[in-house]
Amino acid sequence: NAGVMQNPRHLVRRRGQEARLRCSPMKGHSHVYWYRQLPEEGLKFMVYLQKENIIDESGMPKERFSAEFPKEGPSILRIQQVVRGDSAAYFCASSPPAGTPPDTQYFGPGTRLTVL
């Protein structure tokens, strides 16, 4: 059973460009979470999605950041007009569907975004 997949593992963008980070949850998981880890910090929650629904986006910056989890395909975290402060590691996690308490999240390897 493949784990949570994230790509790319490393992404370099210049200021003003767009960054698209992809996450494929574990097989059978329908809950996806995105977290951001700044240098020397713990992970901070950004957004929680189920298929075609955003459940909680309380950790997302109000501008430039968006996330989706379409019916088909991976979850996408999109950052428009990146700035140097967006440089961080972005982790995706997934957990089982409703009916099985989604109390344990399994993490992908992360995408390290560097903004030049």
Place this chain on the structure above:
Amino acid sequence: AQTVTQSQPEMSVQEAETVTLSCTYDTSENNYYLFWYKQPPSRQMILVIRQEAYKQQNATENRFSVNFQKAAKSFSLKISDSQLGDTAMYFCAFMKQGGGSNYKLTFGKGTLLTVNP
């Protein structure tokens, strides 16, 4: 809002010895989960152990065990017979129990553990 505090930024231990990492948290919730995650140099986040707050028995997973003190809001991790592969950043995390948006994890800042040969 919940907060998680790890008061030890760095710790070291000799191989084969035992080490305890501290974690305290603040919440008004009665039902919740607590976790320890490990982040080795590869930066992959790996689940080490989890504890349900309603369970009085401390969780154990092989060489890893916790000391869960609900009244004190303390959740320490004990690593026995430390191995070089245990060298990593360790994060304590909290999750409310329940539906809706309660599934987000709140992490502490981490403790960097170095196991010396």
